[in-house]
Amino acid sequence: MAAPAGSLVAAVLAHSGRLDKEDLGTRIGRLSRRVEELKAGQERGAVGDKRGLRGGPGGRRPRAARLVAGPALRRAASAPGEVCNMINKKYNEFLPSMQSAEDLVSQVDGLSSNIDLLKAGIENEVTAWSSLGAVVDAIRFHPKPVGPPPILVQQDLNVAVAEFTELKQQLERDTLVLSILKKLQEFDTAIKEYNTALLEKKYVAAAQQLEKARSSLKMLESRKGFELKILKALGTELTVQTQNMLYHLGEEWQKLTVWKLPPSKESSSLESVMHSELHLRTVPSKEEDIAGPPVVSVLQAFAVLGELHTKLKIFGQLLLKYILKPLISYPSLQPFTEEQSDVFILRFKSEEPNLDHSSPMEVFDKIKLIFEVLHKYLLNVPLEQPAEDKKECRVTLAELLGDMIWEELSDCLIQNCLVNSIPTNSSKLEQYIEVIKSTEEFEKALKNMQFLKGDTTDLLKYARNVNSHFANKKCQDVIVAARNLMTSEIHNTVKITPDSCVALPRLPDPGAGDHLKMQKTSKLLHNDMVNLENETKLSQYTFSLPTCRISSSVEKLMELAYQTLLEATASTDQCCIQLFCSVRNIFQLFYDVVPTYHKENLQKLPQLAAIHHNNCMYIAHHLLTLGHQFRYRLTNILCDGAATFVDLVPGFRRLGMECFLAQMRVQKGEILERLSSARNFSNMDDEENYCAANKAIRQVLHQLKRLGKVWQDVLPVNVYCKAMGTLLNTALSEIVTRIAALEDISAEDADRLYSLCRTMVEEGPQVFTPLPEDDKNKTYQEEVPVYVQKWMTFKELMIILQANLQEIVDQWADGKGPLAAEFSAAEVKSLIRALFQNTERRAAALAKIK
DSSP: OOOSSSOHHHHHHHTSOOOOOSOHHHHHHHHHHHHHHHHHHHHHHHHHHHHHHHOSGGGSOOHHHHHHHHHHHHHHHHHHHHHHHHHHHHHHHTOOOHHHHHHHHHHHHHHHHHHHHHHHHHHHHHHHHHHHHHHHHHHHHOSSOSSOOOHHHHHHHHHHHHHHHHHHHHHHHHHHHHHHHHHHHHHHHHHHHHHHHHHTTOHHHHHHHHHHHHHHHHHHHHOTTOOOTHHHHHHHHHHHHHHHHHHHHHHHHHHHEEEEOOOGGGTTSHHHHTTOEEEEEOSOOGGGTTTOOHHHHHHHHHHHHTOHHHHHHHHHHHHIIIIIHHHHHOTTEEEEEEEOSSEEEEEEEEOOOSSSSOOHHHHHHHHHHHHHHHIIIIIOOBSSOOOTTOOSOOOBHHHHHHHHHHHHHHHHHIIIIIHHHSOSSGGGTGGGHHHHHHHHHHHHHHHHTTSOOSSOOHHHHHHHTHHHHHHHHHHHHHHHHHHHHHTSOSSOEEEEOTTOOOOOOOOOOOOSSHHHHHHHHHHHHHHHSOOOOOSSOOOTTTTSOOSEEEEHHHHHHHHHHHHHHHHHHTSOHHHHHHHHHHHHHHHHHHHHHHHHHTHHHHHHOHHHHHHHHHHHHHHHHHHHHHHHHTTTTSOHHHHTTTOOOGGGHHHHHHHHHHHHHHHHHHHHHHHHHHHGGGGGGOOTTSHHHHHHHHHHHHHHHHHHHHHHHHHTTTSOHHHHHHHHHHHHHHHHHHHHHHHHTOSOOOHHHHHHHHHHHHHHHHHGGGGOOOSSOHHHHHHHHHTHHHHOTTHHHHHHHHHHHHOOHHHHHHHHGGGTSHHHHHSOHHHHHHHHHHHSOSOHHHHHHHHHOO
């Protein structure tokens, strides 16, 4: 349906379907005659103006001439407007005709040349009118006018100035109309050339013509006051053609790069990654040989249209997800290339991995192979054609793709490759130089392929900063290992004896320095002077931790601290400081984590509370000397007194004691609760009351024996005896207080109370079993009065329950006997009043108790 010839205006008019009945030739002729009249009027007006300016009676321009020239000029000035109105009218009414439209275009071209001649004539006359305006201004504003100007001359000048202004505005409008017509013509030409280039598959030329058409349309749309209805149709046409162009380019791009991807649900496993393939067409078809390499043509056309970034971003994301990242993440994955007659295929094959993580060198080789293939068949494409006098290209596709995916690729290489290659031991740091060289070669290869630009990237910076990363990784591993130990079970224990020590390699000698000189000096003095040392020496176990049981995890935790500090002695200054701080962080983490993580068990289980007490004391014991042992092996910054852990010792001791004392309070509460069911030990002659009291005594003894077994061989002997003595003392003190508070004790009650007390005295010492060997526990059972404060008080109470008045008075011995050491006079009198009837003998005995 396209027009065979003519401009876009002709094509639009031809498709309207209606013809204008008006004779266009007649109107064009009429316009031509008006132009001739305008020229004649100008010549007469110019001669008259010259005479008018010379003055005199004949100096005014003939009025007839003005009457003729004025309308003629206005009609001629309105001629371009009529042409524009006619075109708009024809387009709006859709009454074009192919032949008449072409004739109209030729007539408009002729009229355009006539208007140009008219414009030149008007510009020549502008100079005369400007001179006339200067004269008028001189006449109006001269400070000392010679005389008032003639009224008629002034009126003529005002009319001339108004006509000049109107003509000037008309000229500007006509010039704008001409520029719009030229832009319409340029748009039409660009669309025609675009269609031709698209049919010939010259994609770059077609894209450039579309951009020219878009530029012309933008210029037309920016003209205010000329909102032509045709612009909307032109915009729609441009959008349709642009999408058509993108569709053809997309078809070509899909032929050039073909992806074969696994199902989306299975894209994360190694088996699904094995199905990923990329096919790159290498040889253009015969139809495209003339247009040049299809890759270059298609990608440059995308670039001209501004759509290359979108296409390349999609390609880059697919490349990362299905090729590059799997090669980094799976050590067994290897790239496999296959080149056929017209296509290059990139796929994967799987091999048995030697390690859990690939070495950086292997990963870099895989990635380089991928980019070499892409650079050869796809990426080495200039995005803009160079000028004829320049040989170098500008930006390449490889550089653009690198800007899009390098940051994400670099992060993946760091997190999944370089991080795993950081040594875990300072002795392996020298071997890491190979990784740094490999990284440098990898980046150099990518820069040669123009994939990278600029200087050192984050990948190489990370590899070179290995000392810092080693320290960070080591510290992180230490903290993670420590936390795992802290959250493990506490009840898995090992026995610690005074001979036990942490499994630590021999520390290196401190080396030359003041410390070494001091040692040498002391040896010389020792050899030359008389030995004044005291013959009595302290035991080698004087400052040793007593025998007890601690959690095996705490023992490993302390070994970890020693090993980390030993690692710090062989590291750089910065790494040494970081490792030292990590060791301190281990103990601070223990202080915060363990009581919280094991809180419930520590409150409910007495054995775990005792083990936690031992753990804290064990750590505090080592912290006393831990810093001193490494003081002269660490960096100079830490040798000045900063390498210490002594400040943590009080906190750990307090942590262990608070936990154990909390458990002791729980056990005391249970003892008192059981004794509260003894009915205050009153009315023992009642069988029910006696049974309740006897049951309470048995429950208390059972509780103490159970605790004795639970804490046996766990707590240090001295701590064990103090703890058991305190609990037994609580029971005895409560019994003494209850019996002493009785107001009436019959003989039968006294006998039964004595029986209950005898049970406590006989079985109470048996709860002291700190050691598994029974024969070794007898010593501690005989020392019950040392650990039980109320033991003798309880025995004196038993004596009172079975003694007569005289025996009680003898035991008091005027306040100097054993009874007076345990009871006050008031308590003894109260017991006598409860045990004996009110007689003269009782009165006499009470009188002696004072």
